Amino acid sequence: MGQIRKAVLAYSGGLDTSVILKWLEEEYGCEVITFTADLGQGEEVEPARAKAEALGVKKIYIEDLREEFAADFVFPMFRANAIYEGEYLLGTSIARPLIAKRLVEIARETGADAISHGATGKGNDQVRFELGAYALSPDVHVIAPWREWDLNSRERLLAYAESHGIPIEKKKDGGSPYSMDANLLHISYEGGILEDPAAEPEEEMWLWSVSPEMAPDQPQYVEIDFEGGDAVAIDGERLSPAGVLSELNRVGGAHGIGRLDIVENRYVGMKSRGCYETPGGTILLKAHRAIESITLDREAAHLKDELMPRYAELVYNGYWWAPEREMLQALIDRSQWHVNGRVRLKLYKGAVSVVGRQSVSDSLFDAAVASFEDDRGAYDQKDAEGFIRLNALRLRTAARSRLGRS
Numbered sequence: 001m002g003q004i005r006k007a008v009l010a011y012s013g014g015l016d017t018s019v020i021l022k023w024l025e026e027e028y029g030c031e032v033i034t035f036t037a038d039l040g041q042g043e044e045v046e047p048a049r050a051k052a053e054a055l056g057v058k059k060i061y062i063e064d065l066r067e068e069f070a071a072d073f074v075f076p077m078f079r080a081n082a083i084y085e086g087e088y089l090l091g092t093s094i095a096r097p098l099i100a101k102r103l104v105e106i107a108r109e110t111g112a113d114a115i116s117h118g119a120t121g122k123g124n125d126q127v128r129f130e131l132g133a134y135a136l137s138p139d140v141h142v143i144a145p146w147r148e149w150d151l152n153s154r155e156r157l158l159a160y161a162e163s164h165g166i167p168i169e170k171k172k173d174g175g176s177p178y179s180m181d182a183n184l185l186h187i188s189y190e191g192g193i194l195e196d197p198a199a200e201p202e203e204e205m206w207l208w209s210v211s212p213e214m215a216p217d218q219p220q221y222v223e224i225d226f227e228g229g230d231a232v233a234i235d236g237e238r239l240s241p242a243g244v245l246s247e248l249n250r251v252g253g254a255h256g257i258g259r260l261d262i263v264e265n266r267y268v269g270m271k272s273r274g275c276y277e278t279p280g281g282t283i284l285l286k287a288h289r290a291i292e293s294i295t296l297d298r299e300a301a302h303l304k305d306e307l308m309p310r311y312a313e314l315v316y317n318g319y320w321w322a323p324e325r326e327m328l329q330a331l332i333d334r335s336q337w338h339v340n341g342r343v344r345l346k347l348y349k350g351a352v353s354v355v356g357r358q359s360v361s362d363s364l365f366d367a368a369v370a371s372f373e374d375d376r377g378a379y380d381q382k383d384a385e386g387f388i389r390l391n392a393l394r395l396r397t398a399a400r401s402r403l404g405r406s
Contacts (some may be wrong), residue, residue, distance in 0.1 A: 003113065004028045004029075004030045004113045004116075004141070004143070005030055005031065005112075005113050006030055006031045006032075006033060006110060006111065006112040006113055006364065007024055007028065007031075007032055007033070007112055007114040007115065007116050007143060008033045008034075008103055008107045008110065008112045008114070008116070009021060009024065009032050009033065009035065009114045009115075009116045009117070009118075009382060010035055010036075010037075010099055010103055010115070010116070010117045010118065010129070011034035011035060011036050011048060011052060011350045012036065012044065012046065012048060012118070013036070013047050013048030013049075013051045013052070013153070013160065014118075014168075015157055015161060015168050016118040016120075016146075016157065016159065017118040017268070018051060018055070018167075018168065019151065019157050019160050019161055019164075019166060019168045019338070020116060020118050020145050020195055021034065021052070021057070022055060022057055022160075022166060023145055023149060023151075023160075024116060024143065027148075027149075028143070029361055030055060030113070030114075031058070031059075032056050032116075033057070033058075033059040033060075033061065033106065033110055033112060033231045034048075034052045034059070034060050034061065035059075035061040035062075035063075035099075035102060035103060035106050036048045036049070036061065036062045036063075037063060037065050037069075037095075037098065037099050037102060038062060038063060038065060038066060039065055039066060039069045039095055039183035039184060040066050040182070040183045040184030040185075040242065040245070040246070041182040041183060042182075043201050043249065044182065046062075048062065049062055050197065051166075051167065054167070055166065058293050060224075061102075061106055065098060065102070066184055066242040067240055067241060067242045068098065069095065069098055069183065069242070070184055070240070070241035070242040070245055071240075071241040071242075072098075073094050073095070073097065073098055073320075074094055074138070074184070074185055074241070074245065074281075074326030075230050075231075075241050076332075076333070077090065077284065077315060077328055078230075078284055078288055078310055079229040079230070079288070079332050079333060079335075079336050079339075080304070080307075080312070080328070080332045081091050081288060081289055081292075081304070081305075081308055081310055082311050082312040082315060082316070083263065083285070083286060083308070083312055084312045084313065084316045085262075085264055085265065087260060087262050088260070088262060088264055088276065088316075089185070089186065089260075089276070089278045089281045089282070089285065090312065090315050090316060091181075091185040091186025091187075091188060091278055091281065092125070092181050092183075092185065092186070092188050092251055093124070093128065093315050093316045093318075094136070094185065094315055094320075095181075095183050095185075096125060096128035096132060096318065096320075097128070097132045097318075097320035097321060099129065099132075100128070100129050100130075100131075100132030100133045100136065100321075101132065101136060102114045103117075103129075103133060103134050104136050104137040104140055107137070107140065108137075113141060114140070114141040114142065114143050115133060115141070115142055115143070116142070116143040116144070116145065117129045117130075117142075117144065118145070118146070118239065119144065119146065120146040121144070121146045121147045122264050122266075122268065122270065123266065123268070123272075124267050124268065124316070124317070124318065126144055126146070126147075127267055127317065127318045128317075128318030128320075129142075129266065129318075130142050130144070130318075131188065131318040131319060131321070131322075132282055132318060132320060132321055134148055135321035135322065136321060148308060151167050154191070157365045163264050166169055170279050176353060178191050178192050178194070178205065179191040183278075184242060184246065184249070184366045185245060185278060185280070185283060186258075186277060186278040186280050186322065187207060187208055187276070187277050188275070188276050189201070189205055189274065189275040189276070190272070190273075190274050190275075190332075192289075194273050194274070194275060195273065196273075197263050197273045199295075201261060201275050205275070206259065206275075206277060206279070208249065208253045208258075208277040209252070209253040209254075209256050209257065209258060209259055209277050209279055210253065210254065210255075210256050211256055212255075212256035212259075212349045212350030212351075213256075213257040213349075214256070215254070215255045215342065215348075215350065216254070216255065216349075219255075219347060219348035220235060220251060220254075220255060220346070220347045220348075221344060221345070221346055221347075221355070222235060222248075222251060222283070222344070222345050222347060223235050223236070223342055223343070223344050223345075224244075224248075224283075224284070224287045224340055224342065224343050224345070225341070225342050226287075226288070226291045226340055226341055226342070226343070227290060227340050228336050228337065228339065229288070229292075229333075229335075229336025229339040229342065230336075230349060231244045231284060231287065231288070232244070232281070234247050244280075244284070245280045245281075245284075246280070247280075248279065248280030248281075248283045248284060249279050249280035251279075251283075251347060252279025252280055252282060252283050252347065252352075253277070253279045254348065255347040255348060255349065256349055256350040257279045257282050257283065257347060257350055257351070257352055258276075258277050258278040258280070258281065258282040258283075259275070259276075259277055259280035259350070260276040260277075260278065261273075261274075261275045261276075262273065262274060262275075262276070265354050267316065267317040267318070283347070283352050285352060286345065286352045287343040287345060287354070288339075288344075289342050290343045290354040290357045291339055291340075291341050291342075291357055291359065292304075292339055293358050293365045294341065294358075294364060294365045295338050295339045295340065295341060295362045295363060295364060296335065296338075296339065296364070302336050304332065304335060307328060307331070307332075310328070311325065311332070314328070322384045338361075338362040339362070339364070340359055340361060340362045341357065341358055341360070341361075341362065341363065342357070342358055342359075343356070343357045344356035344357070363371050366378070
Protein backbone atom coordinates (compact mmCIF):
# COMPACT_ATOMS: atom_id res chain seq x y z
CA MET A 1 0.00 0.00 0.00
CA GLY A 2 2.86 2.36 0.70
CA GLN A 3 3.90 2.28 -2.94
CA ILE A 4 0.84 4.34 -3.95
CA ARG A 5 1.69 8.02 -3.60
CA LYS A 6 -1.05 9.50 -5.79
CA ALA A 7 -4.31 8.09 -7.08
CA VAL A 8 -6.76 9.61 -9.56
CA LEU A 9 -10.33 8.93 -8.47
CA ALA A 10 -13.37 9.05 -10.76
CA TYR A 11 -15.40 11.26 -8.44
CA SER A 12 -19.12 12.09 -8.63
CA GLY A 13 -19.55 13.63 -5.20
CA GLY A 14 -22.09 10.97 -4.26
CA LEU A 15 -22.04 8.60 -1.34
CA ASP A 16 -19.76 5.91 -2.77
CA THR A 17 -17.00 8.08 -4.20
CA SER A 18 -17.02 10.49 -1.26
CA VAL A 19 -16.39 7.59 1.08
CA ILE A 20 -13.77 6.18 -1.30
CA LEU A 21 -11.91 9.49 -1.29
CA LYS A 22 -11.46 9.39 2.47
CA TRP A 23 -10.85 5.63 2.48
CA LEU A 24 -8.01 5.93 -0.05
CA GLU A 25 -6.33 8.56 2.08
CA GLU A 26 -6.63 6.42 5.19
CA GLU A 27 -5.88 2.97 3.78
CA TYR A 28 -3.25 3.85 1.18
CA GLY A 29 -1.84 7.00 2.78
CA CYS A 30 -1.87 8.64 -0.66
CA GLU A 31 -2.82 11.94 -2.17
CA VAL A 32 -6.14 11.72 -4.00
CA ILE A 33 -6.74 13.66 -7.21
CA THR A 34 -10.40 13.82 -8.16
CA PHE A 35 -11.73 13.76 -11.70
CA THR A 36 -15.34 14.63 -12.42
CA ALA A 37 -16.56 14.38 -16.00
CA ASP A 38 -19.32 16.78 -16.97
CA LEU A 39 -21.21 14.58 -19.41
CA GLY A 40 -24.41 16.57 -19.12
CA GLN A 41 -25.44 15.89 -15.53
CA GLY A 42 -25.58 19.66 -14.97
CA GLU A 43 -26.12 20.65 -11.37
CA GLU A 44 -24.17 17.68 -10.02
CA VAL A 45 -20.83 19.07 -11.19
CA GLU A 46 -20.18 22.07 -8.98
CA PRO A 47 -21.40 20.35 -5.80
CA ALA A 48 -18.77 17.69 -6.55
CA ARG A 49 -16.10 20.38 -6.59
CA ALA A 50 -17.35 21.84 -3.32
CA LYS A 51 -17.40 18.43 -1.66
CA ALA A 52 -13.90 17.60 -2.85
CA GLU A 53 -12.60 20.92 -1.55
CA ALA A 54 -14.33 20.38 1.79
CA LEU A 55 -12.62 17.00 2.05
CA GLY A 56 -9.20 18.61 1.52
CA VAL A 57 -8.49 17.63 -2.10
CA LYS A 58 -5.78 19.83 -3.63
CA LYS A 59 -6.04 18.81 -7.30
CA ILE A 60 -9.56 18.75 -8.67
CA TYR A 61 -10.28 18.06 -12.33
CA ILE A 62 -13.76 18.96 -13.54
CA GLU A 63 -13.99 18.83 -17.32
CA ASP A 64 -16.80 19.66 -19.71
CA LEU A 65 -16.78 16.64 -21.98
CA ARG A 66 -20.33 16.96 -23.29
CA GLU A 67 -19.43 17.59 -26.92
CA GLU A 68 -16.77 14.89 -27.00
CA PHE A 69 -19.16 12.47 -25.35
CA ALA A 70 -21.94 13.16 -27.84
CA ALA A 71 -19.81 13.40 -30.99
CA ASP A 72 -17.26 10.64 -30.41
CA PHE A 73 -19.20 8.12 -28.36
CA VAL A 74 -22.99 8.53 -28.48
CA PHE A 75 -23.32 9.41 -32.17
CA PRO A 76 -21.07 6.58 -33.42
CA MET A 77 -23.11 4.17 -31.30
CA PHE A 78 -26.38 5.48 -32.72
CA ARG A 79 -25.10 4.99 -36.26
CA ALA A 80 -25.22 1.30 -35.34
CA ASN A 81 -28.79 1.58 -33.91
CA ALA A 82 -27.37 -0.21 -30.87
CA ILE A 83 -29.81 -1.63 -28.32
CA TYR A 84 -28.84 -4.19 -25.68
CA GLU A 85 -31.26 -7.09 -25.18
CA GLY A 86 -33.88 -5.42 -27.34
CA GLU A 87 -34.55 -2.47 -25.02
CA TYR A 88 -31.60 -0.77 -23.31
CA LEU A 89 -30.09 2.23 -25.13
CA LEU A 90 -26.74 1.86 -23.32
CA GLY A 91 -26.70 5.26 -21.65
CA THR A 92 -24.43 4.24 -18.76
CA SER A 93 -22.32 1.86 -20.82
CA ILE A 94 -21.28 4.41 -23.44
CA ALA A 95 -20.10 6.95 -20.85
CA ARG A 96 -17.53 4.64 -19.27
CA PRO A 97 -14.91 4.47 -22.05
CA LEU A 98 -14.56 8.26 -22.11
CA ILE A 99 -14.17 8.42 -18.32
CA ALA A 100 -11.57 5.62 -18.45
CA LYS A 101 -9.69 7.50 -21.17
CA ARG A 102 -9.45 10.69 -19.12
CA LEU A 103 -8.55 8.81 -15.93
CA VAL A 104 -5.42 7.34 -17.48
CA GLU A 105 -4.55 10.62 -19.22
CA ILE A 106 -4.78 12.55 -15.95
CA ALA A 107 -2.72 9.87 -14.21
CA ARG A 108 0.02 10.42 -16.79
CA GLU A 109 -0.21 14.21 -16.52
CA THR A 110 0.04 14.23 -12.72
CA GLY A 111 2.46 11.34 -12.26
CA ALA A 112 -0.13 9.35 -10.33
CA ASP A 113 0.60 5.75 -9.42
CA ALA A 114 -2.97 4.49 -9.70
CA ILE A 115 -6.53 5.19 -10.75
CA SER A 116 -9.61 4.33 -8.73
CA HIS A 117 -13.35 4.06 -9.30
CA GLY A 118 -16.49 3.54 -7.27
CA ALA A 119 -17.98 0.65 -9.24
CA THR A 120 -19.11 -2.27 -7.11
CA GLY A 121 -17.78 -5.79 -7.38
CA LYS A 122 -21.21 -6.98 -8.53
CA GLY A 123 -21.67 -4.56 -11.41
CA ASN A 124 -20.72 -4.00 -15.02
CA ASP A 125 -19.00 -0.65 -14.52
CA GLN A 126 -15.92 -2.15 -12.84
CA VAL A 127 -15.38 -4.17 -16.02
CA ARG A 128 -15.99 -1.22 -18.32
CA PHE A 129 -13.67 1.15 -16.45
CA GLU A 130 -10.87 -1.36 -16.14
CA LEU A 131 -11.03 -2.88 -19.61
CA GLY A 132 -10.93 0.65 -21.00
CA ALA A 133 -8.04 1.65 -18.77
CA TYR A 134 -5.99 -1.44 -19.59
CA ALA A 135 -6.63 -1.05 -23.32
CA LEU A 136 -5.21 2.48 -23.19
CA SER A 137 -2.58 2.05 -20.46
CA PRO A 138 -1.67 -1.63 -20.09
CA ASP A 139 0.41 -1.22 -16.93
CA VAL A 140 -1.98 1.05 -15.03
CA HIS A 141 -2.63 0.16 -11.38
CA VAL A 142 -6.35 0.06 -10.55
CA ILE A 143 -7.75 0.37 -7.04
CA ALA A 144 -11.32 -0.93 -6.76
CA PRO A 145 -12.36 -0.34 -3.12
CA TRP A 146 -15.57 -2.36 -3.41
CA ARG A 147 -13.42 -5.44 -3.97
CA GLU A 148 -11.22 -4.66 -0.95
CA TRP A 149 -13.19 -3.12 1.89
CA ASP A 150 -15.95 -4.41 4.17
CA LEU A 151 -18.28 -1.45 3.61
CA ASN A 152 -20.51 -3.69 1.55
CA SER A 153 -23.90 -2.08 2.16
CA ARG A 154 -25.32 1.40 1.83
CA GLU A 155 -26.02 1.44 5.55
CA ARG A 156 -22.32 0.87 6.32
CA LEU A 157 -21.33 3.52 3.80
CA LEU A 158 -23.69 6.01 5.41
CA ALA A 159 -22.31 5.17 8.85
CA TYR A 160 -18.73 5.65 7.58
CA ALA A 161 -19.71 8.97 6.01
CA GLU A 162 -21.30 10.17 9.22
CA SER A 163 -18.30 9.15 11.33
CA HIS A 164 -15.91 10.98 8.98
CA GLY A 165 -17.99 14.13 8.53
CA ILE A 166 -18.81 13.48 4.86
CA PRO A 167 -22.04 15.26 3.84
CA ILE A 168 -24.44 12.99 1.93
CA GLU A 169 -27.80 13.84 0.40
CA LYS A 170 -30.65 11.74 1.77
CA LYS A 171 -34.32 11.43 0.95
CA LYS A 172 -36.73 13.36 3.14
CA ASP A 173 -37.80 10.21 4.95
CA GLY A 174 -34.20 9.57 5.97
CA GLY A 175 -33.69 6.52 3.78
CA SER A 176 -30.90 6.00 1.28
CA PRO A 177 -31.38 7.68 -2.12
CA TYR A 178 -31.59 5.71 -5.34
CA SER A 179 -28.31 4.91 -7.02
CA MET A 180 -28.49 7.22 -10.03
CA ASP A 181 -26.26 7.97 -12.99
CA ALA A 182 -26.99 10.82 -15.39
CA ASN A 183 -25.49 12.10 -18.60
CA LEU A 184 -26.65 13.68 -21.85
CA LEU A 185 -28.06 10.41 -23.07
CA HIS A 186 -29.99 9.17 -20.05
CA ILE A 187 -30.52 8.92 -16.32
CA SER A 188 -30.59 5.55 -14.59
CA TYR A 189 -32.08 4.40 -11.30
CA GLU A 190 -31.16 1.34 -9.24
CA GLY A 191 -31.54 0.21 -5.64
CA GLY A 192 -34.28 0.84 -3.10
CA ILE A 193 -37.65 -0.62 -3.99
CA LEU A 194 -36.34 -1.31 -7.50
CA GLU A 195 -34.51 -4.33 -6.13
CA ASP A 196 -37.91 -6.03 -6.14
CA PRO A 197 -38.64 -6.60 -9.84
CA ALA A 198 -42.37 -6.85 -9.05
CA ALA A 199 -42.56 -3.38 -7.47
CA GLU A 200 -43.72 -0.49 -9.63
CA PRO A 201 -41.38 2.53 -9.56
CA GLU A 202 -42.57 5.53 -7.60
CA GLU A 203 -43.79 8.30 -9.86
CA GLU A 204 -41.67 10.86 -8.03
CA MET A 205 -38.55 8.87 -8.93
CA TRP A 206 -38.66 10.03 -12.56
CA LEU A 207 -36.78 13.31 -13.02
CA TRP A 208 -36.61 13.98 -16.76
CA SER A 209 -40.07 13.13 -18.02
CA VAL A 210 -43.69 13.66 -17.17
CA SER A 211 -45.86 10.58 -17.01
CA PRO A 212 -47.55 9.85 -20.35
CA GLU A 213 -50.92 10.37 -18.64
CA MET A 214 -49.91 13.93 -17.73
CA ALA A 215 -48.32 14.76 -21.08
CA PRO A 216 -49.97 17.37 -23.34
CA ASP A 217 -53.19 16.36 -25.06
CA GLN A 218 -51.90 17.76 -28.35
CA PRO A 219 -49.04 16.09 -30.26
CA GLN A 220 -45.83 17.89 -31.14
CA TYR A 221 -44.15 17.47 -34.52
CA VAL A 222 -40.36 17.49 -34.76
CA GLU A 223 -38.12 17.41 -37.83
CA ILE A 224 -34.58 16.06 -37.60
CA ASP A 225 -31.96 16.52 -40.34
CA PHE A 226 -29.24 13.91 -40.85
CA GLU A 227 -25.85 14.18 -42.52
CA GLY A 228 -23.66 11.10 -42.80
CA GLY A 229 -25.88 9.27 -40.33
CA ASP A 230 -25.65 11.94 -37.62
CA ALA A 231 -28.39 14.32 -36.52
CA VAL A 232 -27.30 17.89 -37.29
CA ALA A 233 -30.46 20.00 -37.00
CA ILE A 234 -33.84 20.08 -35.27
CA ASP A 235 -36.71 21.95 -36.92
CA GLY A 236 -34.24 23.58 -39.28
CA GLU A 237 -31.89 24.86 -36.57
CA ARG A 238 -28.37 23.45 -36.76
CA LEU A 239 -27.08 22.21 -33.43
CA SER A 240 -23.93 20.57 -32.09
CA PRO A 241 -24.17 16.88 -31.14
CA ALA A 242 -24.60 17.81 -27.49
CA GLY A 243 -27.17 20.42 -28.49
CA VAL A 244 -29.16 17.82 -30.42
CA LEU A 245 -29.33 15.49 -27.42
CA SER A 246 -30.22 18.31 -25.02
CA GLU A 247 -33.06 19.58 -27.19
CA LEU A 248 -34.46 16.12 -27.87
CA ASN A 249 -34.33 15.37 -24.14
CA ARG A 250 -36.32 18.53 -23.48
CA VAL A 251 -39.08 17.91 -25.99
CA GLY A 252 -39.16 14.17 -25.40
CA GLY A 253 -39.39 14.51 -21.63
CA ALA A 254 -42.25 16.98 -22.00
CA HIS A 255 -44.24 14.28 -23.80
CA GLY A 256 -43.42 11.40 -21.46
CA ILE A 257 -41.09 9.69 -23.91
CA GLY A 258 -38.20 7.39 -23.05
CA ARG A 259 -39.11 5.70 -19.76
CA LEU A 260 -37.88 2.14 -19.43
CA ASP A 261 -38.13 -0.48 -16.68
CA ILE A 262 -36.11 -3.62 -17.41
CA VAL A 263 -34.33 -6.61 -15.92
CA GLU A 264 -31.05 -7.00 -17.78
CA ASN A 265 -28.31 -9.60 -17.83
CA ARG A 266 -25.11 -8.16 -16.44
CA TYR A 267 -21.77 -9.23 -17.89
CA VAL A 268 -20.68 -10.57 -14.48
CA GLY A 269 -23.48 -13.13 -14.60
CA MET A 270 -26.44 -11.86 -12.59
CA LYS A 271 -29.75 -10.29 -13.50
CA SER A 272 -30.35 -6.69 -12.46
CA ARG A 273 -33.44 -4.50 -12.46
CA GLY A 274 -32.98 -0.91 -13.55
CA CYS A 275 -35.10 2.01 -14.67
CA TYR A 276 -33.99 4.49 -17.29
CA GLU A 277 -35.10 7.74 -18.87
CA THR A 278 -33.75 8.26 -22.38
CA PRO A 279 -36.12 10.71 -24.10
CA GLY A 280 -33.69 12.15 -26.64
CA GLY A 281 -32.11 8.81 -27.46
CA THR A 282 -35.51 7.18 -27.99
CA ILE A 283 -36.44 9.85 -30.52
CA LEU A 284 -33.04 9.78 -32.19
CA LEU A 285 -33.06 6.01 -32.67
CA LYS A 286 -36.51 6.12 -34.26
CA ALA A 287 -35.48 8.92 -36.58
CA HIS A 288 -32.19 7.32 -37.57
CA ARG A 289 -33.82 4.04 -38.54
CA ALA A 290 -36.38 6.02 -40.55
CA ILE A 291 -33.79 7.88 -42.62
CA GLU A 292 -31.86 4.64 -43.14
CA SER A 293 -35.03 3.02 -44.45
CA ILE A 294 -34.90 5.15 -47.61
CA THR A 295 -31.14 5.62 -48.00
CA LEU A 296 -29.59 2.22 -47.18
CA ASP A 297 -29.46 -0.67 -49.60
CA ARG A 298 -31.51 -3.65 -48.43
CA GLU A 299 -28.60 -6.02 -47.88
CA ALA A 300 -26.50 -3.32 -46.20
CA ALA A 301 -29.39 -2.56 -43.84
CA HIS A 302 -29.94 -6.22 -43.05
CA LEU A 303 -26.24 -6.81 -42.43
CA LYS A 304 -26.22 -3.88 -39.99
CA ASP A 305 -29.19 -5.39 -38.17
CA GLU A 306 -27.40 -8.73 -37.91
CA LEU A 307 -24.27 -7.09 -36.49
CA MET A 308 -26.07 -4.71 -34.14
CA PRO A 309 -26.61 -7.12 -31.23
CA ARG A 310 -22.91 -8.00 -31.27
CA TYR A 311 -21.95 -4.32 -31.35
CA ALA A 312 -24.37 -3.51 -28.51
CA GLU A 313 -22.99 -6.36 -26.43
CA LEU A 314 -19.44 -5.09 -26.92
CA VAL A 315 -20.45 -1.64 -25.68
CA TYR A 316 -22.43 -3.05 -22.76
CA ASN A 317 -19.58 -5.35 -21.69
CA GLY A 318 -16.90 -2.66 -21.84
CA TYR A 319 -15.07 -3.43 -25.08
CA TRP A 320 -15.31 0.02 -26.66
CA TRP A 321 -11.53 0.18 -27.16
CA ALA A 322 -11.26 -3.43 -28.38
CA PRO A 323 -10.23 -4.10 -32.00
CA GLU A 324 -13.47 -5.92 -32.82
CA ARG A 325 -15.58 -2.88 -31.88
CA GLU A 326 -13.32 -0.62 -33.93
CA MET A 327 -13.61 -2.99 -36.89
CA LEU A 328 -17.39 -2.99 -36.64
CA GLN A 329 -17.38 0.79 -36.30
CA ALA A 330 -15.45 1.16 -39.55
CA LEU A 331 -18.04 -0.95 -41.35
CA ILE A 332 -20.93 0.94 -39.77
CA ASP A 333 -19.42 4.35 -40.54
CA ARG A 334 -18.94 3.32 -44.18
CA SER A 335 -22.63 2.45 -44.37
CA GLN A 336 -23.56 5.99 -43.31
CA TRP A 337 -21.99 7.89 -46.22
CA HIS A 338 -25.36 8.35 -47.93
CA VAL A 339 -27.60 8.49 -44.84
CA ASN A 340 -28.67 12.08 -45.46
CA GLY A 341 -32.10 13.64 -45.26
CA ARG A 342 -34.93 14.72 -43.00
CA VAL A 343 -37.33 12.78 -40.78
CA ARG A 344 -40.61 14.11 -39.40
CA LEU A 345 -41.89 12.63 -36.14
CA LYS A 346 -44.97 12.99 -33.97
CA LEU A 347 -44.55 12.97 -30.19
CA TYR A 348 -47.65 12.12 -28.21
CA LYS A 349 -48.13 10.77 -24.68
CA GLY A 350 -45.03 8.61 -24.48
CA ALA A 351 -45.04 7.50 -28.12
CA VAL A 352 -42.77 8.46 -31.02
CA SER A 353 -44.22 7.95 -34.50
CA VAL A 354 -42.47 8.52 -37.82
CA VAL A 355 -44.83 10.43 -40.10
CA GLY A 356 -42.47 11.32 -42.94
CA ARG A 357 -38.97 10.90 -44.30
CA GLN A 358 -37.21 12.37 -47.31
CA SER A 359 -33.76 12.55 -48.87
CA VAL A 360 -33.28 14.80 -51.85
CA SER A 361 -29.86 13.47 -52.80
CA ASP A 362 -29.68 9.89 -51.51
CA SER A 363 -33.13 8.31 -51.45
CA LEU A 364 -33.35 4.80 -52.90
CA PHE A 365 -37.13 4.93 -52.85
CA ASP A 366 -38.36 5.05 -56.46
CA ALA A 367 -42.00 6.04 -56.62
CA ALA A 368 -42.21 4.92 -60.26
CA VAL A 369 -41.24 1.39 -59.27
CA ALA A 370 -43.20 1.17 -56.02
CA SER A 371 -46.42 2.72 -57.33
CA PHE A 372 -49.64 0.67 -57.57
CA GLU A 373 -50.54 2.85 -60.51
CA ASP A 374 -49.11 2.64 -64.02
CA ASP A 375 -45.34 2.30 -63.54
CA ARG A 376 -44.61 3.24 -67.17
CA GLY A 377 -42.46 0.17 -67.73
CA ALA A 378 -40.19 0.66 -64.72
CA TYR A 379 -41.05 -2.83 -63.45
CA ASP A 380 -42.34 -5.74 -65.51
CA GLN A 381 -44.62 -7.71 -63.22
CA LYS A 382 -44.31 -10.79 -65.43
CA ASP A 383 -40.67 -11.08 -64.31
CA ALA A 384 -41.87 -12.01 -60.83
CA GLU A 385 -43.10 -15.40 -62.07
CA GLY A 386 -39.61 -16.64 -62.93
CA PHE A 387 -38.21 -15.11 -59.76
CA ILE A 388 -40.72 -17.00 -57.64
CA ARG A 389 -40.25 -20.30 -59.51
CA LEU A 390 -36.46 -20.17 -59.11
CA ASN A 391 -36.72 -19.41 -55.39
CA ALA A 392 -39.34 -22.12 -54.94
CA LEU A 393 -37.20 -24.79 -56.61
CA ARG A 394 -35.60 -26.13 -53.43
CA LEU A 395 -38.91 -25.98 -51.55
CA ARG A 396 -40.73 -27.94 -54.26
CA THR A 397 -37.89 -30.48 -54.48
CA ALA A 398 -38.03 -31.09 -50.73
CA ALA A 399 -41.82 -31.33 -50.77
CA ARG A 400 -41.80 -33.93 -53.55
CA SER A 401 -39.23 -35.97 -51.62
CA ARG A 402 -41.31 -35.92 -48.43
CA LEU A 403 -44.54 -36.71 -50.26
CA GLY A 404 -42.85 -39.57 -52.08
CA ARG A 405 -41.85 -41.13 -48.76
CA SER A 406 -45.26 -40.78 -47.13
